[in-house]
Amino acid sequence: MHGKEAVLSFDLEENDFLYRVRRDSRIVHVSVLHGDIILPRERTESSLILSHLRGVPKWYENWTTLTVRKGLDGVIQSAVDEFPPHPLNTKLLDSQTPNYFNILILERLHRISDRVSLREVTTYASLVSRGFCFAPRVLGYVYEEQKDPTIAFLMEYIVGTTPRAKEDFGACEKTI
Incomplete structure (x- = not known):
């Protein structure tokens, strides 16, 4: 047990x-x-x-x-053990000096979503590297028992409202 x-x-x-x-x-x-x-x-x-x-x-x-x-x-x-654990390919992310955190010592404070894709994170990292100030920064990577493989990432939490489709389209277009 x-x-x-x-x-x-x-x-x-x-x-x-x-x-x-x-x-x-x-x-x-x-x-x-x-x-x-x-x-x-x-x-x-x-x-x-x-x-x-x-x-x-x-x-x-x-x-x-x-x-x-x-x-x-x-x-x-x-x-x-029919399949290996699914690691995150951190080479696809543009991060200068990554911090690593053991998942067993992190405390979950709030869950935003389990559905954030690698494509979305790669886009955020690319925007930050180009100086776009409204994209969350990757703060570090999370591992289980060893740093390789990395299983997740920690991102900056940005306070604000989520854009609404029609009402905020003009502002989103102007920002991009």
Whole structure:
């Protein structure tokens, strides 16, 4: 039995979900390949996700990645270390002197979104490097057990309002 468990992040597609989970002092990755294994209303709440995953075969074994799927007979199966953890390619980001932070010592204060893409971050980094003052800066990179692979990034939080489509189009166009 593991002591401290928490879902740190998730990436949800229609029928395939990837969860990053803290298990004591380790980070593990779980890929769920069938949409009906975890109900839609339970896919984003840490305690509900974990209640489902704790019933999966091999959950309490020692692994880094776990693939969860249904067999032809409809029974839930799992495979250990079938895929590698997904690193972030920091070479694509323009950062002069990156800071590195261990995810296990960071405290989550507020979640903005789990859906920020590498393309979006690369665009922000490019705008900052060109002197555009309204783009958030990359403050550092987050790793799990070693600095390579890097799994996430920390960005500056900019206070303000989010542009609205029609009302702010002119101001956005002028700014760009």
